[in-house]
Amino acid sequence: MISRREFLQASVAASAILGASGIGNWSRLAAQQVLTQDQLLQFDDFGNVTLIHITDIHAQLKPIWFREPEINIGVGEARGKPPHVTGADFVKMFNLQPASPEAYALTYEDFAALGKTYGKMGGLDRVATVVKAIRAARPDSILLDGGDTWHGSMTSLLTKGQDMVNVMNKLGVEAMTSHWEWTYGTQRVKEIVDTLPFPFLGANIFDAEWDEPAFDPYKMFEKGGVKVAVIGQAFPYMPIANPKWMFPEYSFGIRQERMQEMVDEVRAKGAELVVCLSHNGFDVDRKMAAQVQGIDVILTGHTHDAIPEPVLVGQTILIASGSNGKFVSRVDLDVRDGKMMGFRHKLIPIFSDVITPDAEMAAVIDGEREPFKAQLEEEIGTTESLLYRRGNFNGTWDDLICDAVRSERDAQIAMSPGVRWGPSVMPGEAITREDIHNATSMTYGQVYRTEMTGETINTILEDVADNLFNTDPYYQQGGDMVRVGGLGYHIDVSQKIGARISNMTLLATGEAIDASKSYTVAGWASVNEGTEGPQIWDVLESHIRKIGTVKIEPNTSVVVTGA
Amino acid sequence: MKLSRREAIALGFGSVAATLLPMPVLADAAEDAISAFTGGAAVGTAGVTLTAPEIAENGNTVPVSVNAPGASAIMLLATGNPTPAVATFKFGPAAGSQNAATRIRLAKTQKVVAIAKLADGTFAQAESTVKVTIGGCGG
Numbered sequence: 024m025i026s027r028r029e030f031l032q033a034s035v036a037a038s039a040i041l042g043a044s045g046i047g048n049w050s051r052l053a054a055q056q057v058l059t060q061d062q063l064l065q066f067d068d069f070g071n072v073t074l075i076h077i078t079d080i081h082a083q084l085k086p087i088w089f090r091e092p093e094i095n096i097g098v099g100e101a102r103g104k105p106p107h108v109t110g111a112d113f114v115k116m117f118n119l120q121p122a123s124p125e126a127y128a129l130t131y132e133d134f135a136a137l138g139k140t141y142g143k144m145g146g147l148d149r150v151a152t153v154v155k156a157i158r159a160a161r162p163d164s165i166l167l168d169g170g171d172t173w174h175g176s177m178t179s180l181l182t183k184g185q186d187m188v189n190v191m192n193k194l195g196v197e198a199m200t201s202h203w204e205w206t207y208g209t210q211r212v213k214e215i216v217d218t219l220p221f222p223f224l225g226a227n228i229f230d231a232e233w234d235e236p237a238f239d240p241y242k243m244f245e246k247g248g249v250k251v252a253v254i255g256q257a258f259p260y261m262p263i264a265n266p267k268w269m270f271p272e273y274s275f276g277i278r279q280e281r282m283q284e285m286v287d288e289v290r291a292k293g294a295e296l297v298v299c300l301s302h303n304g305f306d307v308d309r310k311m312a313a314q315v316q317g318i319d320v321i322l323t324g325h326t327h328d329a330i331p332e333p334v335l336v337g338q339t340i341l342i343a344s345g346s347n348g349k350f351v352s353r354v355d356l357d358v359r360d361g362k363m364m365g366f367r368h369k370l371i372p373i374f375s376d377v378i379t380p381d382a383e384m385a386a387v388i389d390g391e392r393e394p395f396k397a398q399l400e401e402e403i404g405t406t407e408s409l410l411y412r413r414g415n416f417n418g419t420w421d422d423l424i425c426d427a428v429r430s431e432r433d434a435q436i437a438m439s440p441g442v443r444w445g446p447s448v449m450p451g452e453a454i455t456r457e458d459i460h461n462a463t464s465m466t467y468g469q470v471y472r473t474e475m476t477g478e479t480i481n482t483i484l485e486d487v488a489d490n491l492f493n494t495d496p497y498y499q500q501g502g503d504m505v506r507v508g509g510l511g512y513h514i515d516v517s518q519k520i521g522a523r524i525s526n527m528t529l530l531a532t533g534e535a536i537d538a539s540k541s542y543t544v545a546g547w548a549s550v551n552e553g554t555e556g557p558q559i560w561d562v563l564e565s566h567i568r569k570i571g572t573v574k575i576e577p578n579t580s581v582v583v584t585g586a
Numbered sequence: 587m588k589l590s591r592r593e594a595i596a597l598g599f600g601s602v603a604a605t606l607l608p609m610p611v612l613a614d615a616a617e618d619a620i621s622a623f624t625g626g627a628a629v630g631t632a633g634v635t636l637t638a639p640e641i642a643e644n645g646n647t648v649p650v651s652v653n654a655p656g657a658s659a660i661m662l663l664a665t666g667n668p669t670p671a672v673a674t675f676k677f678g679p680a681a682g683s684q685n686a687a688t689r690i691r692l693a694k695t696q697k698v699v700a701i702a703k704l705a706d707g708t709f710a711q712a713e714s715t716v717k718v719t720i721g722g723c724g725g
Contacts, residue, residue: 262644486719498715
């Protein structure tokens with residue numbers, strides 16, 4: 024991360040120095056203590072091409088609460104750099120005002136209290152208003168979707184992603200890439216892709232048998248007289264992090280050399296601006312930006328980071344647009360003589376009470392939800408505590424889920440996946456069935472129950488920790504640490520695989536976990552085919568009904584060092 | 587920690603830690619194979635490219651390719667396998683290019699190494715760590 028001053032002075036192309044982000048506008052907002060739609064959208068048009076980026080919506084059609092992470096540790100060269108800066112440090116780094124709308128949108132502190140002031144964020148009807156406004160100002164814009172779009176809600180699960188496809192088509196997406204889309208299985212993905220009015224890009228998606236490219240790698244656009252190439256990069260670790268038996272025909276991977284080939288190919292075809300629409304995750308993209316020559320803009324995704332200023336790597340700008348519909352990025356670019364000469368950027372926060380919903384889109388969304396309305400809105404219980412997930416270790420949603428899994432499946436230890444999706448529920452609110460699905464919805468939600476030795480449990484924790492804390496980003500898969508219930512441990516994130524985890528303790532008795540002893544373990548989201556058990560949302564619903572009111576006590580069972 | 591082959595084996599497999607120790611033994615086997623291939627000559631780094639995934643999608647069949655323009659032979663080793671030797675590709679004077687691609691089985695996370703005998707008779711080495719993981723829990 025370069026300093027703010029360096030950033031503003033940084034030259035993308037030597038001849039013209041102009042880089043500006045929307046952060047200044049936000050600061051003015053805070054000073055005025057007022058939010059209006061005009062101010063949120065205020066942008067001095069710049070250059071000749073505009074990119075509009077939204078990513079990791081996770082099927083959130085309606086406005087949501089989403090608490091950003093408190094713990095988001097960076098290792099190796101990423102240590103202390105965005106997005107591995109949280110809370111007060113983030114506020115300071117980006118020169119925000121504490122308790123301001125932007126601090127509420129981008130950080131975790133006082134989330135429940137500030138939420139009362141600033142309200143929910145997101146909602147694709149609000150996003151539609153923003154997209155329409157940008158297009159009105161800039162007809163030569165390109166709307167790009169970074170993927171993780173079709174998954175994450177009860178309605179998307181029940182319609183196999185169709186609700187999101189209909190809404191995104193209405194929004195007018197011009198290209199997308201993918202990750203959780205694949206968890207509907209190859210057949211469903213192909214069925215949808217055949218109907219899409221835009222390309223489903225993935226330069227790194229290969230036929231598994233012949234190791235040959237299987238999907239369109241890029242799309243060439245001509246906008247404002249400029250040839251723009253958008254290269255898609257799907258989530259690289261699809262068959263490792265998600266069940267590969269659901270899409271056995273395909274192989275993924277980072278395939279850096281393939282990305283370089285594609286950049287060279289589009290340049291040879293006359294591309295004056297090269298954009299990578301990526302689902303690599305931020306740290307992987309930061310490394311790829313340094314390794315692959317000739318990418319002007321990487322629209323990052325997967326790790327759900329919202330960064331108010333572009334991060335510059337060499338002459339490539341990285342844009343991080345958050346998740347769950349909370350933000351839309353607008354990037355105006357000046358492209359001349361086959362070069363990106365400058366940029367202006369704004370991470371537009373979608374404050375749902377400030378931005379007027381687009382009436383047409385609101386009707387489409389309501390239409391998609393109508394058949395399921397009664398199921399979605401049924402209140403299962405209430406919560407006294409803020410329920411959230413995002414962060415490197417257990418959030419309160421995870422604690423509740425682990426309690427449910429252990430109690431309903433009668434297990435000593437629970438494991439819950441460290442996914443980064445799952446909106447929050449505010450203290451005092453009812454927990455609806457929709458809320459439960461938002462935190463658990465998936466096509467492989469069976470809750471297994473099995474026996475594992477202490478050694479196996481240790482191996483799993485070490486393995487997942489290395490996917491998160493390996494100092495080489497290319498070995499990071501972009502999930503957070505596996506969540507555990509009934510088990511305590513210490514983790515030294517600065518160590519290598521095999522040496523990070525220690526002091527594993529069975530919390531019920533306080534005794535140390537014995538490597539050779541067996542324990543009953545229940546969990547969900549197994550990547551193994553044929554996993555049996557009730558669905559996690561049913562397990563969670565049953566548990567919440569029994570307890571009525573949820574109250575999560577502070578969890579100190581994971582001790583983190585080495586950060 | 588330095589352990590002789592005998593000491594490492596004597597420790598046995600009674601604990602979790604001990605199973606990690608035989609690595610030096612296997613690395614030795616790989617080094618022996620490299621010495622036999624190069625005849626002990628110095629090995630540079632320029633002139634050979636090894637392409638392998640960072641993380642194996644399936645440890646039983648990992649696609650790996652090597653490329654060394656002008657080379658007469660390229661040896662491929664999986665240093666962490668019980669038998670490190672994978673293949674030695676030989677290219678005659680009429681070969682149109684010096685590329686080879688295959689799939690290999692990797693027992694665990696390890697370095698895959700390619701050593702090429704270049705046109706001028708010198709040797710060059712490239713290596714890549716391929717992680718074999720249990721997976722799951724992705725973002």
